[in-house]
Amino acid sequence: MKFNITQPQQEIHGELVNKINNKTKPLGALGMLEALALKIGLIQQTLTPEFLQPTMLVFAGDHGIVEAGVSPYPQAVTAQMVSNFLQGGAAINVFTKQNNMCLLVIDSGVNHDFLPNAYLIDVKIAPGTRNFLLEPAMALFQCEQALKRGAEIAKAQIAEGCNIFGFGEMGIGNTSSASCLMSVLCDLPIEQCVGRGTGLDDAGLAHKTKILAQAIKLHHLDGADAMQVLTTFGGFEIAMMVGAMLQAAEKKCTLLIDGFITTAALLVAAKLQPEILHYCIFSHSSNESGHQKMLDFLQAKPLLNIGLRLGEGTGAALAYPLVLAAVNFLNNMASFESASVSQATDSQASAS
Amino acid sequence: MKFNITQPQQEIHGELVNKINNKTKPLGALGMLEALALKIGLIQQTLTPEFLQPTMLVFAGDHGIVEAGVSPYPQAVTAQMVSNFLQGGAAINVFTKQNNMCLLVIDSGVNHDFLPNAYLIDVKIAPGTRNFLLEPAMALFQCEQALKRGAEIAKAQIAEGCNIFGFGEMGIGNTSSASCLMSVLCDLPIEQCVGRGTGLDDAGLAHKTKILAQAIKLHHLDGADAMQVLTTFGGFEIAMMVGAMLQAAEKKCTLLIDGFITTAALLVAAKLQPEILHYCIFSHSSNESGHQKMLDFLQAKPLLNIGLRLGEGTGAALAYPLVLAAVNFLNNMASFESASVSQATDSQASAS
Numbered sequence: 001m002k003f004n005i006t007q008p009q010q011e012i013h014g015e016l017v018n019k020i021n022n023k024t025k026p027l028g029a030l031g032m033l034e035a036l037a038l039k040i041g042l043i044q045q046t047l048t049p050e051f052l053q054p055t056m057l058v059f060a061g062d063h064g065i066v067e068a069g070v071s072p073y074p075q076a077v078t079a080q081m082v083s084n085f086l087q088g089g090a091a092i093n094v095f096t097k098q099n100n101m102c103l104l105v106i107d108s109g110v111n112h113d114f115l116p117n118a119y120l121i122d123v124k125i126a127p128g129t130r131n132f133l134l135e136p137a138m139a140l141f142q143c144e145q146a147l148k149r150g151a152e153i154a155k156a157q158i159a160e161g162c163n164i165f166g167f168g169e170m171g172i173g174n175t176s177s178a179s180c181l182m183s184v185l186c187d188l189p190i191e192q193c194v195g196r197g198t199g200l201d202d203a204g205l206a207h208k209t210k211i212l213a214q215a216i217k218l219h220h221l222d223g224a225d226a227m228q229v230l231t232t233f234g235g236f237e238i239a240m241m242v243g244a245m246l247q248a249a250e251k252k253c254t255l256l257i258d259g260f261i262t263t264a265a266l267l268v269a270a271k272l273q274p275e276i277l278h279y280c281i282f283s284h285s286s287n288e289s290g291h292q293k294m295l296d297f298l299q300a301k302p303l304l305n306i307g308l309r310l311g312e313g314t315g316a317a318l319a320y321p322l323v324l325a326a327v328n329f330l331n332n333m334a335s336f337e338s339a340s341v342s343q344a345t346d347s348q349a350s351a352s
Numbered sequence: 353m354k355f356n357i358t359q360p361q362q363e364i365h366g367e368l369v370n371k372i373n374n375k376t377k378p379l380g381a382l383g384m385l386e387a388l389a390l391k392i393g394l395i396q397q398t399l400t401p402e403f404l405q406p407t408m409l410v411f412a413g414d415h416g417i418v419e420a421g422v423s424p425y426p427q428a429v430t431a432q433m434v435s436n437f438l439q440g441g442a443a444i445n446v447f448t449k450q451n452n453m454c455l456l457v458i459d460s461g462v463n464h465d466f467l468p469n470a471y472l473i474d475v476k477i478a479p480g481t482r483n484f485l486l487e488p489a490m491a492l493f494q495c496e497q498a499l500k501r502g503a504e505i506a507k508a509q510i511a512e513g514c515n516i517f518g519f520g521e522m523g524i525g526n527t528s529s530a531s532c533l534m535s536v537l538c539d540l541p542i543e544q545c546v547g548r549g550t551g552l553d554d555a556g557l558a559h560k561t562k563i564l565a566q567a568i569k570l571h572h573l574d575g576a577d578a579m580q581v582l583t584t585f586g587g588f589e590i591a592m593m594v595g596a597m598l599q600a601a602e603k604k605c606t607l608l609i610d611g612f613i614t615t616a617a618l619l620v621a622a623k624l625q626p627e628i629l630h631y632c633i634f635s636h637s638s639n640e641s642g643h644q645k646m647l648d649f650l651q652a653k654p655l656l657n658i659g660l661r662l663g664e665g666t667g668a669a670l671a672y673p674l675v676l677a678a679v680n681f682l683n684n685m686a687s688f689e690s691a692s693v694s695q696a697t698d699s700q701a702s703a704s
Contacts, residue, residue, distance in 0.1 A: 024433065024443075025662050026550040029551075029660065031659020033670075077693060083691070089686025090376055090685065090686065094684045098676060198696065199378045199381075306383045306674070309380075321450070321670070322658070325446070325670055328446045329446050332445075333443055339435070
């Protein structure tokens with residue numbers, strides 16, 4: 001699957017900066033919101049950007065690696081939580097509803113057959129990946145299929161008018177998958193990439209680290225071949241998310257990146273198409289050990305740092321009002337001129 | 353003026369923690385939102401808290417100290433920005449509107465007479481304070497009057513159904529006022545309390561620091577007498593905010609604290625009635641040098657750190673959706689039991 005992601009054109013850059021600087025506030029006083037307004041203006045190539053049909057895509061899949069005891073939760077929880085999403089009871093339901101985002105749940109590869117539901121997209125590749133401690137998690141054709149289906153989902157939403165996506169996930173075992181992707185793609189020792197996931201204690205963490213080190217040694221991959229790395233360690237939900245991200249960026253949408261697993265998917269996408277980063281807003285720094293290092297690797301400055309480690313897209317949904325605020329101040333604040341407010345005098349003079 | 357602020361009763365604490373822990377998420381996975389949910393449940397003494405008529409009170413006043421050249425903006429900007437608030441063009445208008453908060457602008461002591469306006473409360477004490485480089489900023493009776501009027505404003509809103517307040521301010525020169533309050537009340541050298549305000553350069557900052565050091569030396573106050581410190585260095589907008597904060601906490605409302613000046617007002621309020629802190633949520637850490645130290649002094653952990661330094665209540669308005677999210681997850685997320693989701697097994701076992 002080929003994507004053609006290009007950096008936003010820069011011609012409008014100066015005009016955007018001027019518009020931001022002439023709002024009735026001291027220069028730079030809105031901090032990161034000003035950088036966001038500039039970024040979104042560039043993405044949409046307009047001085048008056050707007051978000052249409054903000055949509056949270058939550059990809060779910062099961063992982064063969066759970067056989068190795070890397071999570072304190074049983075695999076059945078993936079399906080149970082997807083049912084919870086479909087019934088409206090999870091954190092991501094609450095936060096997307098609060099912030100007026102659409103929510104779609106994608107069965108990328110859950111080990112359960114769900115009844116049809118208006119919020120469910122069933123594009124299951126297989127009922128879970130294989131155990132990458134023994135063999136690659138998926139076949140290359142499955143990985144390619146996952147990317148393609150993810151791209152199609154994004155494309156369909158864009159056709160309906162959506163121009164901003166949040167990305168989230170559910171999959172017991174998927175912090176293990178993400179840790180391996182991170183280790184190989186960022187070329188960092190696995191110890192720096194492993195965290196407690198849903199809540200391992202010290203012994204559980206040590207076990208998980210040992211297992212993942214073993215898996216990485218077994219496959220001995222070159223980080224330059226992102227598709228092979230994804231095929232080997234990825235979950236179906238991660239691969240499908242990669243496809244959706246690439247498609248969304250190609251179509252010049254804004255991408256809200258969530259936590260550890262979503263950022264791992266973006267690592268893969270950025271390895272394939274580095275220009276995707278121009279379209280990404282990093283919603284938060286998770287409490288999952290390793291996420292901040294992943295963000296550093298991407299030179300990303302997240303909006304929130306409030307100790308979240310839930311996934312599902314919750315960080316992206318919670319950060320969305322800040323992103324919206326960036327667009328709203330750009331569109332709706334008065335300028336010094338329009339509000340007849342005096343500008344700062346030369347501070348040398350005023351301080352004399 | 354006497355206030356009687358008491359710590360929320362703790363009987364409901366265990367039940368609240370249980371409710372939070374039984375939501376369908378790993379223990380603690382919503383980070384600071386969980387601590388917020390607990391705090392708000394305690395404030396409202398219920399397992400199902402809700403926010404009613406969230407209201408942003410923006411207090412405005414002018415400062416005699418601007419004669420000493422401590423701001424790069426002319427004093428007229430206070431009145432111009434109040435007019436901007438009343439016309440809906442400022443950042444605080446945009447952000448309160450986005451997040452469904454009511455906005456009230458209080459003329460506590462602006463050097464300008466405004467035409468009547470539905471959003472304006474005219475309770476002006478005087479058209480600006482005196483220059484505290486030469487004499488106390490206000491008379492004690494003015495300070496007491498400001499507290500009383502602030503309390504009355506809060507009381508009136510509470511009578512109309514409001515149970516959560518954001519606090520913001522506007523006043524050219526008021527970072528100088530706040531820096532002096534901080535220095536004396538926190539017993540910190542003025543150099544650690546002074547910042548660039550609306551945008552002083554190095555020379556301007558050095559001048560401001562020199563002026564404020566001089567003022568502090570002149571009055572030579574004891575930090576234990578918060579009313580005298582407020583009378584000497586405070587602005588009318590700050591004093592009025594102190595009164596509103598104390599009244600709101602006495603009535604068991606939730607208080608959203610904004611940036612440097614608002615936190616300085618809270619320093620005064622907390623010196624008068626330390627129990628007020630049980631009712632406060634700290635919205636952000638400002639880029640104004642000194643704010644983080646003030647927050648440390650109060651042992652406060654703010655929600656946002658996105659480089660804001662605008663005041664007006666903008667940080668409080670931007671953080672409000674996170675505070676609302678805490679209440680919403682507590683009320684609307686399913687429990688493990690209600691959603692039939694399996695809980696974590698002992699991780700020792702799973703990791704074996």
